[in-house]
Amino acid sequence: MSSPSAAAASADATDVVVRLRGIGKTFPGVVANHDIDIDVARGTVHAIVGENGAGKSTLMKILYGVQKPDSGTIEIDGRQVSLSSPSDAIAAGVGMVFQHFMLADNFTVLENVVLGAEKLHGIGDGAREEIRRISATYGLDIDPDALVEDLGVGARQRIEILKVLYRGARIIILDEPTAVLVPQEVEELFDNLRELKSEGLAVIFISHKLDEVLSVADTVTVVRRGTTIDTVAAQSVTSRQLAELMVGSELPSPTTETSTVTDVPVLQVRDLTLPAAVGGRPLLSDIDLTIHRGEILGIAGVEGNGQAELVEAVMGMRPGATGSVELSGQDLAGLSTRRRREAGIGYIPEDRHRHGLLLDAPLWENRVLGHQTREPNVRGPFVSRGGARADTERIVRDYDVRTPGIDVLARALSGGNQQKLIIGREMSGDPSLLIASHPTRGVDVGAQAAIWDHIKNARREGLAVLLVSADLDELIGLSDTIQVILRGRLVGTFDPASVTPQQLGSAMTGAADDDPGASPA
Amino acid sequence: MSVAVTGTTTVKAPRRRLRLPYVLLGFALLLVLLSLLRIVTGTGDLSSSGTLRATLIAAMPIGLAGLGGLWAERAGVVNIGLEGMMILGTFGAGYFGYFWGPWEGVLGAIGFGIAGGLLHAVATVLFGVDHIVSGVAVNIIALGVVQYLAVLSFSGVPGGGQTQSPRVDDLPSISIPALADPLGSLEQRQWFFVSELAALLRSFVSNLSVLTLICLGLFVLTWYVLWRTTFGLRLRSVGENPAAAETLGVDVIRYKFIAVATSGAFAGLAGGFLALVAANGFRDGQTGGRGYIGLAAMIFGNWRPGGLLAGSGLFGYTDTLRLRGGGDSVHGLLLLVAIGLIGLALWQWRQHGRQSALVAAVLGVVVALWYVLTDSVPEDLTGMTPYVTTLLVLALFAQRLRMPAADGKPYRKGSAG
């Protein structure tokens, strides 16, 4: 395809710390990487962008020795290296923060940090001192003796960075580090990155959020379909141009159409409270909300502030919740999850692998899941295979699920197609309320647009939609109203037409009281 | 098929580590309780040095099997094959013990145990077979191998037979009469607390097999290695989050392998202890399910050596009481259980566990009534004691237990990231 172009070439050749040439990697049936060429210069933040499944993570795993490339060469500091395990990469000065946290919850910060690098400062006081020192130097604010499970996502992210620094890495890979952070935390992280950069480290930064990329990166490499398309200087492009490079076409964005909101309430939640399992602050307190026919209510919040619990409480998956939940006038209190689903709730769970699918069951059985008491899936006490299969075919057709057939295991589908299947399923059986938790998390741009369309269709057909998302653009683009959840309380209502992500961000972190955009809940 | 061994509890266990003074205090309390019990029930055997020594011997195979389980599960591999590895150990001890000598018997037991451990490791770690399934298979194979080998090795050997080895010589044991005798007379006095303490000390200085001491040392060693060394940190990390460990350069497969092999070594040693200290040779069926009990004791002990020691002590104690004192001693134990349950009920009430408190209180009253209304527990029922006790304790405490996060989950190399 193309070779490193102007921006990268302009970097002084001696400054190049990582040089990837012709990297290729094939998984069974998938070419994840081919002909990848990248140069990363010292003292820069080098971003890599691309659609879901473009091969970014695979490339980084190759650079970190987790996976072996099928072809190509890796040069670090001008020397060709062979990385067959992360230890080799660490020895070569590479550190990586993964897309998902790589922490043992039941270990202390100290244990997590020193693991694998015990030779450096031992596993005792020496290490503790070193952690305190690094923490102070980079303003990470980390207590080495805290237990990881007690810490929030932001702190965990900083531990991951500390882990890398502790090993003395000079090349730091960050794979989507901002996915779970609020804008303020993102800013702090970027400050940290600039600090690192000024110390002469090279940072490789992966993100789907192009504005972020442009604000922090010096150089951007675009990856499409497993190969490098172009490398550009960050100052010289707009995010729109980047997006077009990524997908090869125009970027879709969520936009709300004319309001379809009616005044017929569908979901009415009053004083919903959920006590914590072992004492302490309630997970949810006094939640009041109403969603009308044709309305999308967006819930914004930093992960772990109760949005998952809110959804699960409405779904009846949380015993111990008090308060009233009414669906179209029907009191749901005391009803089981199944009864609530039968009463007309469709549910797109946030983690499709854990909550949405039976990965090792064929698609048509996944069609039955959650609807195993309803037509066309059942006949009396029996599962109706014919009915379920026919309806699965319908979903595959109508929702454009890319699959060779309905007998393949759900595991074999890509994330976006899995998600489309789930949406098709949850829209069956005439729901009056659709609960969508992070419906587009980690799916590619094409599927994302389709999913947004489906949600908008649902709204147009008069469904009430409860939308929980960490993607503020998505929330703003789709919702009729946005409520912010903080420490288990709804703390503010916003009009998506006028609110900015920054305002939402401050409300989500509790700094919103003096914010003009907020109105009392 | 993978299984979460302690069900689906989501309640976080509070993390208060026990410090030495508390441990000692606990010991003292236990002795006080035993003294009280002796005085109230008039059953002197509850805390005699003989009972305590027998408890030590009965507890050790269970505890060692439990240590085997602990090593494996700390590295994320459930080892229900402990029983089979223990069976291999009894044979190894009998074979090497008879044909070479008792210390060689110990090594033989460990060696055979390791063989069983390696089999489990190959199946679970290399091939990713479900851990329980592999464990069950190991148990079947071990039993077959040992029975088959026993026929080959011992039939026709004087004193041996198809199902047993000839007598194996004793391992050396420690006796310090200079201490044992005065302690003995102190024990005879039946003084409150003092006699119990004397009995406890005496059980350690009269006729204590060296292997018993070594095995006790292994608990400390395990604690030290797993919680105080780099090796241990890595091994535990593999059981908590193998993907994370792999990204930090830990060779997950290797550590799991080592852990499971070590697990086999401990289980083998447990069998060796049975054959060499508790008895004097190999016998078919000698383990009697102690491998499973060891696993239970480990869970009881919350995957920690100290807790495991307490758990196996409980087993050894109840089993010893049954064998030594029969229905009368076990009857005395009822009172202890009743007191314990009611105490627990009060504590849980304060911790706001109203429901558990109620359950515990009701059970406590039932047991107390049983104690008051009868003189002895029927002989046949005394056999249940250790098992009922374990079930009871698990029912009351299971939700406070915390197993390694990745325990029982097969791991494949390269799944990091």
Next chain:
Amino acid sequence: MTDNRLKRLGLGLAAPLLALLSAFLITSLVLLAAGDSVTGVWGQILSPPQARGLTNIVNAATVYYLSGVAVAIGFRMNLFNIGVDGQYRVASFAAAVVAGEAFLPGYLNTLLALMAAMAVGAVWAGIAGILRVTRGVSEVISTIMLNAIATALVAYLLRKAAVDNPGSNITATKDVPEGSRIPGFSVFPDSPNQVYGFVVVAVLVGITYWVVINRTRFGFDLRATGLSQSAAVASGIDTKRMIFVSMLLSGAVAGLVGMPILFGQAFNYGSTFQSGLGFAGIAIALLGRNHPVGIALGALLFAYLDEQSNPLQILQNVSPDIVRITQGTIVLTVVIAYEVVRRYGVRLEQRQVALALEAERSTSREEASP
């Protein structure tokens, strides 16, 4: 796709064959190392059984089958009911007492005893179920404990319920009256012994198991819980209830395990009543991949090996324990082979999905371009 299905079927059959072959090899190696006659042993084991032996194989397999199904019900839900052993012993004892007392005449008595057996088995398993659901106690551990408790309890009750049988050293309950026994029938010509009439019940249990698991809503819920507990919860399945109910079902079937013996051969519960059947059931369920037909094949295989190895000592001077090694090895190799084949199958399927999609994409592109 049919081609692929054939391929997959081939793979599915390859696994057990591969496993049997390697078990065969490993056993032969052990025999060689021990200096026993390899040909002699296999010659004996593979020799065609006599009619009497065939009957014994079917009878033993019947009992194994029920045990395997009982275990499999739990396995389908990721529940490890290690306690089938205790459950069937408690249940057999209860049924023997009920049948011996003959509260009802003839086959009504039999029916009552069978129901008692299922009820008692279910209750005994239910204890583990309750503990798991309400207290979070692992069923692996609790059923192990309950096995031991069952032993003590049955011993205690047996002594209370035993009848005096002068001249005999066997403690046993009252005999089941003639009219309540389940008659056997002759399947193999010239066989001096008969196949248990209960084999019919076992077949019915197998069919019911298959229908319930694969065709009913309940079965779907059960399998879904086994495949992913979290997804099951989100789909509205009350997983706690499922755990409890499937434990009860598993226990109820476990209650039947001793019934062929009780009503077809022993007619009472005594100190020589066959033990250890629950553990055999675990191996057999694994061998049969929890599939009703697979379990039947596994049960037959185990029964065949048992029966054919019995005369090894008399005829070949080799300890019959050698087949335990074979049996254990089969379990392990089968599971390994299935795992290897499963991985291969998943890869195959992923590749196909990718290829199919790629093909679709390129055709649509071609359609779009002109």
Next chain:
Amino acid sequence: NNDDDSAGGSGEDCVESNGMKVGMAFDVGGRGDQSFNDSAAAGLDRAECELGFEIQTAEAQDGEPEAAREDRLQQLVDADFNPVIAVGFAYSESVGKVAAANPDVNFAIVDDGVEGDNITNLLFAEEQGSFLVGAAAALKSESANIGFVGGVEVPLIQKFEAGFVAGAEAVNPDIEIQSRYLTQPPDFSGFADPAAGRTAAEGMIDNGADVVYHAAGGSGGGVFEAAAAGDAFAIGVDSDQALTADESVQDVILTSMLKNIDVAVFSFLETVNDGEPATGPTVYDLSVDGVGYSTTGGRVDDIADQLDEYKQQIIDGEIEVPTS
């Protein structure tokens, strides 16, 4: 590889083959259990040598089905073994069935009363022998405190206990007798768990007992160890254990209750050799020296007169020994 290497057979004093083949089916444990299977095997070996039988043995597996026991007997029949001797009450039912199916073959069963035209029952008055060692224990006990360790609580072992208690109380009605069973059926591990035997005996000794009698098969070794460690006496069972037990504990074995299964087996085979195989029950009691006590080591020599007096009283029917 497991039986023909036994003693006898090729010895110099042995007679020529008499052309008859005798099969023996052991209970679990088989030859070499140092207990009652061995005792039966001894009788068999003697018959091989002195009467010229060709012999074959097979042993039971733990937890096998009834059909396996039937099979075993039938296979011996099929291989032309006649007579067939079953050792242990577990064979009760199978001997009944197989004997009925093979009326031309003679069967013997040890310890069980199953009836049939071609079955002989080799039964023992264990209570009588136990009575004598009970008396011996009482006479030798200085603390008037003795113990009994039973392997598994089955009627057979309860018979040992009953006789032992009766004997001890005949000597000293006020004697304290501690009694303990290691397991309950169907858990038969009590016959094979020396560790448990040891713990139980230690408890008794710590509790004042100075003589402990065991009827616990392989667990008895633990009882001897406990006695040796606790300066007490132990009483063996079935065979003369002062000869067969390990040297280190032979000294503590006061005497053993002899249950001469070998004698019974040999006498049965003699009748077969004579062409008139015995049928029906034969009770081996004190009067025919089917049971008794051993004198190896001379530790009961001083009380031999008293014991023999009891023995005579039992033979004469003056003392009726209870069986439960």
